[in-house]
Amino acid sequence: MRAIVITEAGxxxxxxxxxxxxxxxRPGxxxxxxxxxxxNRADVMQRQGFYNPPPGDSPYPGLECSGVIIQGGYGFEPGDQVCALLGGGGxxxxxxxxxxxxxxxxxxxxITDAAGLPEVVCTVWSNVFMLARLRRGETLLVHGGASGIGTMAVQLAKAHGAHVVATVGSHLKGAAVCALGADEVVNYREEDFSEKVRADVILDIMGAKxxxxxxxxxxxxxxxxxIGLQGGIKAELDLLxxxxxxxxxxGTTLRSRPADEKGAVCRGVVENVWPLLSAGAVRPVVHTTLPMAQAAExxxxxxxGEHVGKILLLASSPA
Known part of the structure; x- marks a missing residue:
């Protein structure tokens, strides 16, 4: 078969x-x-040599995929159309x-759009709802509101009755995020979010900064x-x-969790998020789709940083 290979860090x-x-x-x-x-941003980190896949997972990048079962079992039959959360190999x-x-x-x-769902939906569901337990009427602050994770977090939180604030890097992105349901946006290039926003739950991709x-x-x-460290790994915490x-x-990660923990997240997603997607209350946000051979592009x-939502890579034509 063919796959995208990282020939060296770079x-x-x-x-x-x-x-x-x-x-x-393997069995299971x-x-x-x-x-x-x-x-996903994790693919970039892996490409740069900073984020290797967990032991035993595929060495190729890609934390999610959609496709067709060709060797099944465990309730899946050949020909079933599915999407999957991966440790690597997408x-x-x-x-x-x-x-x-x-x-x-x-x-x-x-089936194509479904490729952009597993990583972002599982990340948002496990962190915003399972861990932080965002409740109706509370305020969620989403950093990077125009990213894949951000666009999904905005929609899911709004669908659950939260007040949603998102940080963005441009007025164009702000308009796109508001169209997805954000109640407020903060342009981080022009404003200090910490002076403007008070939130019950914050979903952060920046880390130290x-x-x-x-x-x-x-x-x-x-x-x-x-859930991310784009702004560094060490900072001083005001404990008082x-x-x-x-x-x-x-502080959490999804990729390194064992299969049973990921499975519990996936079951929660199928039960709680899939109906919202099927009804159109939440939708995948796809910026563009490219052939997988053009992964570098x-x-x-x-x-x-010019995209809004997900960038998809097409390995084969949809059935």
Whole structure:
């Protein structure tokens, strides 16, 4: 089969579409013929040499895919159209994945668009709802509101009755995020979010750079969930402010969790989020779709920050 291989740590040019060995299907796994995958920030970090896949997972990038089951079991039959949360290997023509991490495609969603759902939906559901327990009427602050995760967080929080604030880097992105349901946007190039926003839950992709501001922005009893480190890994935490607010800071990752934990997240997503997608209350936001052989161009686009929503990579034509 063919897959995107990282030939060495570096820029997008190190991504090459090459012939590679077929994946080995281990007990507890199914084999998927990949229709499409999607680009995530973790793929960029892996390309740069900073974020290797968990032991035993595919060495190729790609944390999600959609496609067709070609070797089933565990309730899946050959020919079933599915999408899956992966530890790696989405940038390939075929991928083996633990059955717990495989989900049916929501009704009324195309098999191509479904490729951009597993990573962002599972990330938002596990962190905003399972961990931080966002409730109706509370305020959610989403950093990077125009990103794949951001566009999904805005929609899901709004669908659950929250007041949603998002940070964005341009007025154009602000308009796009408001169209998805955000009640307020803060242009981080022009304003300090910590002076303007008070939130019950904050979903943060920046890490160190935003830690102090995030703690200031929390309401009493607030919950800060850090899921990314684009702004660095070390910062000073004002514990007195945290204590006075009776607030909490959580740091989580999804990729390194064992299959049973990922499976629990996937089951929650199918039960709670898939109906919203099928009904059109929440939708995938796709910026563009490129052939998988052009993964380098997709990474350049992600690096530019000019996209809104997901960038998809098409491995094969939809059935």
């Amino acid at each position: 820029g997008p040019e190190v991504l090459e579409w090459q012939e590679v060995p077929e994946p080995t299907v 796994e199914v084999l998927i013929e990949v229709t499409a995958s999607a680009v 940038y390939a023509e075929r991928v083996a994945v633990p059955w717990e991490q495989v989900m049916p495609i929501p009704e009324n969603i195309s 935003y830690l102090a501001g995030n703690v200031r922005a929390l309401k009493t009893g607030g919950r800060l969930v850090v 402010t945290l204590l006075n607010k009776r607030a909490a800071v959580h 997709a990474h350049r686009l992600l690096d530019s």
